[in-house]
Structures are given as C-alpha cells and as structure tokens.
Amino acid sequence: MSRIDPQRRWCVFGGSGAVGRYLLPALGAAGVSVVALSRQPQPDSASGLQWVQGSLEDAPALQALIEAGARFEVICSLGPLDAFAAWLHRHPPARGVRVLALSSMSAEWKSDSPNPGERALARALIESEQRVLALCAAHAALATVLRCGLIHGAGVDRSLTPLLNWARRRPLPWPRAAIGLRQPVHARDLARALIVAAPRADLAQRVLALPGPEALSFPQMVQRSLAASGRAARVIPVPVPGLFRLASQLARLRGRAGSTAATLRRLYTDQLGTTGDWALLGIALDELGRVGGGESDQFQHR
Numbered sequence: 537m538s539r540i541d542p543q544r545r546w547c548v549f550g551g552s553g554a555v556g557r558y559l560l561p562a563l564g565a566a567g568v569s570v571v572a573l574s575r576q577p578q579p580d581s582a583s584g585l586q587w588v589q590g591s592l593e594d595a596p597a598l599q600a601l602i603e604a605g606a607r608f609e610v611i612c613s614l615g616p617l618d619a620f621a622a623w624l625h626r627h628p629p630a631r632g633v634r635v636l637a638l639s640s641m642s643a644e645w646k647s648d649s650p651n652p653g654e655r656a657l658a659r660a661l662i663e664s665e666q667r668v669l670a671l672c673a674a675h676a677a678l679a680t681v682l683r684c685g686l687i688h689g690a691g692v693d694r695s696l697t698p699l700l701n702w703a704r705r706r707p708l709p710w711p712r713a714a715i716g717l718r719q720p721v722h723a724r725d726l727a728r729a730l731i732v733a734a735p736r737a738d739l740a741q742r743v744l745a746l747p748g749p750e751a752l753s754f755p756q757m758v759q760r761s762l763a764a765s766g767r768a769a770r771v772i773p774v775p776v777p778g779l780f781r782l783a784s785q786l787a788r789l790r791g792r793a794g795s796t797a798a799t800l801r802r803l804y805t806d807q808l809g810t811t812g813d814w815a816l817l818g819i820a821l822d823e824l825g826r827v828g829g830g831e832s833d834q835f836q837h838r
C-alpha cells in the first residue's frame with residue numbers, strides 16, 4: 537500500500553466490514569489518524585484508529601467530535617450508500633474534502649431484472665451515487681464512487697463464504713446449469729483502490745467500475761477455494777430441468793418469494809463488467825487477488 541498521506545485524517549463508515557478489515561490496518565500502518573463509526577463496540581486495534589459508536593442515522597459521539605472541531609480530509613463510506621448519502625446531506629463536506637464511497641455493480645446488473653425489488657434496488661443505488669456526487673459538487677468537495685461486485689477474501693461475505701462453509705462439511709448439490717459467471721474482487725484490492733484514489737483529484741465526480749480480474753461460476757469458486765485448502769471438490773452437479781424458467785416466472789412476483797426466485801435466476805446468468813478502471817488507478821489486473829489464490833482468503837488483520 538503506497539501513497540498514503542499521513543497528514544490527512546480519515547473518517548470511515550462501515551469499517552467493520554470486509555473492505556474495512558484491510559483498509560483500517562493499512563491506514564494505521566501508514567500513521568494515518570482515523571475515526572471509524574460502528575453500531576457495535578469495537579476495540580481500537582490499529583494505531584491512530586478511534587472507533588466511535590453509532591449509526592449513519594444516529595451518531596451522537598461522531599457529532600460531538602465534529603462539534604468539538606474534528607475535521608476530516610477524507611470521508612470514506614464502506615457500508616450502505618443510501619444511508620451515507622443521507623448523512624452527507626446532513627453534514628455537507630467542506631471544500632476540497634475527498635469523499636470515497638463503495639457502491640455496487642448491481643446498479644447496472646439489476647436494472648433490467650424481472651423482479652421489481654431488484655429493479656428498485658438498482659434505481660436506489662444510482663440515485664444514492666448521484667446524490668453523493670451532486671452534494672460534493674455543490675460544496676466543491678471531491679467525490680468518487682467505486683462500484684464492485686462480489687467481494688471475497690475477508691470471509692464475511694454473504695454469498696461465497698456460506699457456500700464454502702457448507703461445502704467444507706458436506707457435499708454441495710448445485711443445479712447443473714446454474715453456472716452464471718461473476719468477477720469476484722478481493723476486499724484487500726478494494727482497500728488498495730480507495731487508498732490509491734484518495735489523493736487523486738482527477739477522479740472526482742467519477743463512478744469507477746472495479747470488478748475482479750477473472751470470471752468464475754459459484755461452483756468454480758467453491759472448488760477452487762476448497763482445492764487451495766487441500767480439500768477435495770465437493771460440488772455435486774444436479775440436473776434440475778425447468779428451474780431457470782420457473783425462477784424467471786416467479787421472479788416477477790413482489791415480496792420474499794419473488795426476491796428468492798430472482799436470486800436463484802441470477803445464478804444462471806453472467807454478471808460481468810469491464811476492468812479498465814483498475815488501469816486508471818495504476819493497478820495491474822495480475823496484481824489482484826484471485827479466489828483460492830493462496831493469499832489470505834480469510835480475515836487476518838485484527
């Protein structure tokens with residue numbers, strides 16, 4: 537991790553999540569002073585790191601720091617973007633402040649989903665992204681939105697990690713045709729992208745797309761991860777004729793049934809994006825972590 541200016545104080549939201557687990561120690565190691573907000577009590581584990589308790593909706597301890605004169609040169613959102621946009625509305629950034637916010641490639645991928653809930657999510661993501669950019673532009677602050685897809689590597693994601701936990705204990709049956717491709721991105725690489733983007737005023741008012749370096753289906757990710765930890769592949773392909781068509785029909789429904797069907801349906805479809813924005817950050821694709829790639833696939837930093 538390079539190019540970190542220790543003179544710039546960071547405020548980090550969502551720092552207890554996958555990306556924060558790499559970002560906060562890297563900032564601490566570079567001597568950066570960080571205030572991080574969490575709804576849970578957190579130990580101040582990295583030097584220069586001060587956790588304050590509260591939510592994006594209600595953060596009296598952070599408010600007290602701000603009223604006492606705390607100033608942040610970098611404000612970084614690693615949690616829910618809509619809540620962050622609302623926080624930013626209530627706390628307009630000062631001129632020149634760098635604002636970095638993670639968003640999701642779902643803004644693009646779910647925009648034409650048959651499921652009304654997924655389409656609404658895509659619209660909400662785009663609205664939140666635009667709200668952050670517009671708020672910052674109005675106050676001469678410098679915002680960049682970083683969109684990502686499936687995040688791996690920290691062992692806390694809600695898609696690959698549960699499958700791995702299952703497959704480590706027992707065979708994982710999987711619909712044979714559900715081999716839609718994803719581009720998993722390592723949480724550590726997103727932390728690096730944030731650090732690299734922080735001093736880059738030329739990236740202000742931009743939405744970057746940062747999918748991972750290779751396209752894999754979920755069965756491939758599971759098999760690759762298990763093989764890397766010396767375990768036999770335990771994904772059992774099961775023919776389920778008609779499942780995609782049924783899921784496509786049910787996905788049109790509102791509510792939980794429709795959303796579950798939409799999730800199932802997406803397992804059959806590719807969710808891929810272009811990787812060119814990594815080059816914009818000066819990060820080569822072959823430097824990026826791969827699923828089962830030998831480097832830490834589990835959380836290491838705290």
Ligand SMILES: NC(=O)c1ccc[n+]([C@@H]2O[C@H](COP(=O)([O-])OP(=O)(O)OC[C@H]3O[C@@H](n4cnc5c(N)ncnc54)[C@H](OP(=O)(O)O)[C@@H]3O)[C@@H](O)[C@H]2O)c1
Nearest residue numbers: 550552553554574575591592614615638640684685686687
């Ligand atoms: N995970 C993925 O595979 C994935 C895929 C695409 C895009 N993304 C995007 O990447 C970002 C991070 O995703 P993630 O899955 O790592 O995030 P996450 O686990 O959902 O959230 C990260 C952290 O945000 C904090 N948080 C949640 N709600 C909050 C609130 N109301 N107020 C304050 N803090 C709150 C939580 O910390 P505390 O519990 O400590 O408060 C949580 O650990 C999000 O913008 C997400 O849309 C993630």
